[in-house]
Amino acid sequence: MLTSAPRGTKDILPGQSRHWQTIEDTIRQICREYGYEEIRTPIFEHSEVFHRGVGETTDIVQKETYDFQDRGGRDLTLRPEGTAPTVRALLEHKLYAGPLPVKVYYIGPMFRFGRPQAGRLRQFHQFGIEVFGSASPRVDAEVIAMAMDFYQRLGLKKLQLLLNSIGCPKCRPGHRQALQEFLQPKATELCGDCQKRLDRNPMRVLDCKNERCQELSQGAPTTVGYLCDVCADHFASVKELLEAAGVEYTLDDRLVRGLDYYNKTAFEIVSTDIGAQSSIGGGGRYDNLVETLGGPSVPGIGFGLGLERVLLTMENQGLLESDSRELRNIFIAMAGEGTAPVAFGLAQTLRKKGLSVELDYLERSLKAQMKTADRFHAPYVVIVGQGEVERGVITVRTMGTGEQREIPLGEATEILSGLF
Template sequence: MLTSAPRGTKDNLPAQTRHWHKIEKVIDQICKEYGYEEIRTPIFEHSEVFHRGVGDSTDIVQKETYDFTDRGGRELTLRPEGTAPTVRALLEHKLYAGPQPVKVYYQGPMFRFGRPQKGRLRQFHQFGIEVFGATTAQVDGEVIAMAMDFYQRLGLQNIELLLNSIGCPHCRPQHREALQQFLEPKKEQMCGDCQSRYDKNPMRILDCKEEKCQNLSEEAPTTVGYLCDDCKNHFDEVKELLDAAGVVYKLDERLVRGLDYYTRTAFEIVSKDIGAQSSIGGGGRYDHLVETLGGPPVPGMGFGLGLERLLLTMEEQGLLDTEKGEQRHLFIAPVGAGTKAVAFGLMQTLRQKGLSVEMDYQDRSLKAQLKTASNRFQTPYVLIVGEGELEKGEVTLRLMDKGSQEKIPLHEAPERVWELIAADTPPS
């Protein structure tokens, strides 16, 4: 239907975008405090960016990407996540050649084809950060602590941080071999996806959401038991840093994340209030992704947080404002012949002074205008521009909360109103 949004997408009406603005304001503030600068990458990339970066064996690439060929014959993909495009930008603009580490953040729409359900859309939005150029555990600690700090600033409760280490190219082969030996007798009983993963990336079997596969792999060896000394020491230091920062976490040895590029630290943040799709964000270290995409050895660490699921969690926890609309500083009510142009001029003058001002556009009575000013815009002040008052060179300023009013010379009105409102607490 032309009158409905495409399946898996949704409109955000003004009542909802006010919630988005609240979140975006916190994003901008926390990134400024932690030293991250914004990067904006295209919504679509060459398909190879995701096939090589995210991994051909992942569900995202195999089942969920929006791939298309443009009129020039180029294979392109709508971005399903933000890390691979950021790495591509890092390489194209040689950001790795400047001062290290490079710390960036992004927010915007991502696209994955899947069955739409509560908290899961085909066009969704992520807030993510990436740190390039440092292998130290302090970076891991900062990224994880920042994610939890972000949620805490928004007032979220009842969320849990899951933490694991999935090793590196030096120790993962031993775990891979042990895992395949454990799973080989059970391979034929697993789902089709996990049978395919057995050869391509058996560790992903631990992440399968099918109950049958979870039961079959319940006693499977995990990566923690096969960590090399460097990975073990790194993981111990990450935990020590989180403990020092007061960040509460739960060790989850089955946590492997859904993308092939992760190494060492992996984490996920889940909410207990939004049902089966409980993950609201996560991330980890990816020390070899830049090389995979054709660049020099540049380590990386980051997270991606789903904003729709965040909003869903905030709604479930009663954290979203329920006001009908945004408050205005002032409402201007023209009443009578020859008043509209004067009212309009006053409105523009006051807007240029930084005030939020509305006026009547429908020739309503003064009583109806006052009702609109109070009920719709919750404005504390109404400037009445009346026909008889203009003949005397004045206007009336009504203080809605106090029920009082005063006459003001027309030529003094902009400055008088501005001073009065500026001295008061402005609306948020």
């Protein structure tokens, strides 16, 4: 149907876009304060970037990517997440050869095929940050604290930060073997996906949303019980730094995240105000991803926060203005023949001064124009009347008090600019 957006996509209408701009302004402000610079990668990449980066065993690659061939026969994929493309850009432009750490952020659309529901679209938007070149737990703590700081600036409440360590290639094999031994007797009762994961990546069984799989994996060996000394010390430092910064967290030894590239620190932020899809963001460390994609050994860590879910949480918590109408600084009303050129010229001059100015475009009565000015919440209305123009003046009405005064037309720009 040509009059409907594709399933799983959503138009962002003029009144709604103002909420998006508020979030984006907050993102850019917090990134400036934390020292992150913006990176913009293509919306589609070579499919191998995600197959090797995100992982062949993930639900994203197996079930959710939008894959296609271009006219040259190249396998391409609409980006389902932002980390792998950012690593690809890091390698292509050798950003790792410059000053370290490299700290970048991105805002943009991502694409995953799935069943659309509240807070989960097939085209969704994500705010993400990535840090390359430091293995220090201080970076882990900064990334996590920054995510929570972002939510707090937007006014979100009742959020829970879940924290875990999933180890490294040195300690992961011990946990893998113990987990396989625990799950093997129950293998036939696991869902089809988890039966495949049991051999390829058994840790992902802990992340399965199937209720029966969750029941069968209760009491399974956890990653924190198999951490090597390096990973244990790293995790202890992350927790200590978060506590020093006043960032509250809850340990969740079943948290493994849904992407294969994570190691050591993993975290997720959840809300109770958006229904079943409770996660509104998360991330973790990925010290081996750059090597996996063909680069040198460069540690990394980052997060990805879903903006639709942020907006849904804000709406459910009453943090979005119900009035979607944009405020104007000044509304210029016209009354009489020959006033339009004066009004239009004045509007353009004021706009060049940085003011938001609205005019009447439907040739309505002065009474109707005043109602329109009120709809735009304009604190001042400039009335350009035929008689006043002939005398070289215009009328300025203060909407809050109803007070009116005449000012010289030649001084209008200076006087009106001085009101703001």
